Amino acid sequence: MAMPSIPQPTFYVFKCEQASPPGMPKPSCVTPDTRDLFNHAAQSLMKKGLMGPVQVIRTSCLGRCQMGPVMLIEPGHHMYCQLSKEKIDKIIEEHILGGNPVAEYLMPEQYWGDAVKLQS
Numbered sequence: 001m002a003m004p005s006i007p008q009p010t011f012y013v014f015k016c017e018q019a020s021p022p023g024m025p026k027p028s029c030v031t032p033d034t035r036d037l038f039n040h041a042a043q044s045l046m047k048k049g050l051m052g053p054v055q056v057i058r059t060s061c062l063g064r065c066q067m068g069p070v071m072l073i074e075p076g077h078h079m080y081c082q083l084s085k086e087k088i089d090k091i092i093e094e095h096i097l098g099g100n101p102v103a104e105y106l107m108p109e110q111y112w113g114d115a116v117k118l119q120s
C-alpha cells in the first residue's frame with residue numbers, strides 16, 4: 001500500500017524555554033514576565049492556521065542568554081532576541097507569512113556572526 005506523501009514544514013521555530021533557578025547570576029529566557037511567550041506564539045500560529053507548516057519547538061538554552069528571550073527560525077538561521085508578544089506577532093506577519101525577516105528584532109551581528117566552519 002502506497003503511503004501518502006507528507007510535505008515538509010515551511011519553518012521551524014525554536015523558542016528557548018530555559019529558566020534559571022533562583023539565585024543564578026546568569027539571565028535566562030524564561031522569567032515570570034516572559035513565561036507565556038511560547039504559548040502566545042503557538043496560539044497566534046494556530047489562529048492563523050499555520051500549525052503544521054510551521055513547527056514550534058521548545059528548546060533549552062540557545063547560548064545567547066544575555067539577549068533573551070530568544071527564538072531561532074529555520075531555514076535561514078534567523079535569531080530573534082529580546083522578544084515580546086508584540087514582536088512575535090510582527091515576526092509571524094512579516095517573516096513567516098510575508099517572507100521578510102524583521103531586521104530590527106534580529107540578534108545584532110556582533111552576537112550572531114557567521115556559523116563556525118568545521119574542519120573536515
Ligand code: FES
Pocket residue numbers: 016017018019027028029030060061062063064065066068069070
Ligand atoms: S537561556 Fe535562552 S539562550 Fe540561554
